[in-house]
Amino acid sequence: MKLLRSLLEELEDLLLALQSTRNVTGNKRMPNRRKKKKQLVLKIQMFIEKVLSRLIADPSLVMHTAINLPFLNLLSSNAENTPEGPPWDIKSVLQTGKDKTKKTLSMTTSITIPSACDFHLHLRQDEMMRMVTPKVQEGGVSLAYIMPNLQPPIKTTAEALAYKAELEALAPNVTFYMTLYLSPELTPEEVRKAAKAGIAGVKSYPRGVTTNSESGIENYEVYYPVFKAMEEEGLVLNLHGEIPSDAEKDICVMNAEERFLPQLEKIHRAFPKLKIVLEHATTKAAVDMVKSLGDTVGCSITVHHLQLIVDDWAGQAHHFCKPVAKYPHDRDALRDIVKSGHPRFFLGTDSAPHPIAAKEGPKSNAGVFTTPLVLPYLAKIFEEIGCLDKLENFACHYGRQFYGLSHKQGFEDKKVTLVKESNTVVPAKFEISSTEDLGVVVPFYANKDIGWKITSNFY
Ligand code: DOR
Numbered sequence: 001m002k003l004l005r006s007l008l009e010e011l012e013d014l015l016l017a018l019q020s021t022r023n024v025t026g027n028k029r030m031p032n033r034r035k036k037k038k039q040l041v042l043k044i045q046m047f048i049e050k051v052l053s054r055l056i057a058d059p060s061l062v063m064h065t066a067i068n069l070p071f072l073n074l075l076s077s078n079a080e081n082t083p084e085g086p087p088w089d090i091k092s093v094l095q096t097g098k099d100k101t102k103k104t105l106s107m108t109t110s111i112t113i114p115s116a117c118d119f120h121l122h123l124r125q126d127e128m129m130r131m132v133t134p135k136v137q138e139g140g141v142s143l144a145y146i147m148p149n150l151q152p153p154i155k156t157t158a159e160a161l162a163y164k165a166e167l168e169a170l171a172p173n174v175t176f177y178m179t180l181y182l183s184p185e186l187t188p189e190e191v192r193k194a195a196k197a198g199i200a201g202v203k204s205y206p207r208g209v210t211t212n213s214e215s216g217i218e219n220y221e222v223y224y225p226v227f228k229a230m231e232e233e234g235l236v237l238n239l240h241g242e243i244p245s246d247a248e249k250d251i252c253v254m255n256a257e258e259r260f261l262p263q264l265e266k267i268h269r270a271f272p273k274l275k276i277v278l279e280h281a282t283t284k285a286a287v288d289m290v291k292s293l294g295d296t297v298g299c300s301i302t303v304h305h306l307q308l309i310v311d312d313w314a315g316q317a318h319h320f321c322k323p324v325a326k327y328p329h330d331r332d333a334l335r336d337i338v339k340s341g342h343p344r345f346f347l348g349t350d351s352a353p354h355p356i357a358a359k360e361g362p363k364s365n366a367g368v369f370t371t372p373l374v375l376p377y378l379a380k381i382f383e384e385i386g387c388l389d390k391l392e393n394f395a396c397h398y399g400r401q402f403y404g405l406s407h408k409q410g411f412e413d414k415k416v417t418l419v420k421e422s423n424t425v426v427p428a429k430f431e432i433s434s435t436e437d438l439g440v441v442v443p444f445y446a447n448k449d450i451g452w453k454i455t456s457n458f459y
C-alpha cells in the first residue's frame, strides 16, 4: 500500500512536469522540449504499468487510495470486467484521461520460448565448476559459450577440449562452445587446429583489467597474423572492450570502454570478414559504434547491465563487475537497442561467480552471478521495460544467427515455460561445495522477488 501511494505521488509529479512542457510549446528550444516530453511520457507509461499490475492483483486498493487521478477512477469502474483485470489502453488514458478505445490490455502471465543461448559464460574449474555448471540448464540455457580465463588460462585446443569434456559430464543436455585465451602462445597453426576441433572463438583480455587477465593483451597489431588465420578459418574474436586505467591520461573504469572503441573499429577495418563480438557492452558509445560497423560485428549484453547503473555498484560489491555499469543514459541505450530488436545485439550473461569472501573482501573481485536464473531475470527486466515480446529473439535466436552455431543433435528444440508469480524470491546464496566448507556465492538480486519463474524446462 505504501509502495503504491509513493508510486502514485511520483506519477503526479511526472504528470505535472509533463503539463509544464505542454504550456511552453511556443518556446524556441523545441527539440529539447520534445525530447524531454518524450522521456517523461515514457517514464509515466512505465510507472502506470507498475501501478496497474499492483491494482490488477488487488483492485480494492483503488478504493483506499486518497489520490484522485482520472485513470484511477476509470480503473475502479472497469475493475470487474475481466478476470485478468480491467480493459483499457494506457496511451489513450494518458493522453485524454479517458479510455476511448476500449482495447483490452492483455497482461502476459506466462511465456513459452525456446531454451536460451548464453554467448558469454564463466563456468570456472574444480568445485566451483561442479556447483555452477548444472545450473546452466536450471536458468533455461541450453547453449553456452565458455570463457577461457581459468587459472592457468585455456590456451590450446587440447586444453579446451579437455575442459569441454568436464563440462559436458556435468551438464549433458547443454551444448558447449569453447574459446581460447589470446596470448603469444596462440599461433596461426594453433588457430587452424582449433577450427578443425570445433573451437568457436578466441577471447582477448586487455592486460590487467579483470579476473585472470595478467597475461592479457597490450598491443593488438602483433596478433594480426592470428586474426588473419581466424578470419580464414571462421573463428570469432571476442573482445573484452576496455583499456587499462591510467590516471595520467584520465582513464578509469568509467571511460575505459569508450576509449577502447577506436581499437574495435581498427581491427574491423583491417579484417572486415573476421567476426568480432564486443563483449558485455555498457555504454551508449559502444552501442552506437557496433551499430555503425558492418554485419560481421556483434555485441553481447548481460542481464545485469540491463538493470544496473553506477550508483548500484558503488557500495554494493555483488553488483561490481567489469566493465562496470555506467550512467542512466548508457543503460537506456542498452535497453533501447534490445527493445528495437537489433539482430546483432544478443544475450551473453558474463555470469561470473566468486566466493563471497572474494566479493566482500578488502578488494572486490569483478563479477555478477546470474546463471541459475537467467531467463526469470530477463523476463522481469523485459517486462519492466515493456518489451517482453523481444525476449525470445534476444535470448534464443540472434546470438546463434550471428555465430552460425547450432545445438548438438537431439537438443535442437527444447522449450522453456516461464510463469509470472509474485514471491519468486532469489536464493540468498549457493554453497560452493556440499562436502567441504568453501563458502558461498551470492547471486544477482539475492533475496529479491523477481516475479517470474520457470515452471517447465527443457521439454
Ligand atoms: O565482471 C567480470 N568478471 N568481468 C570479466 O571480464 C571477468 C569476469 C570474471 O571472470 O570474474
Ligand code: ZN
Binding pocket: 120, 122, 147, 350, 352
Ligand atoms: Zn566475462
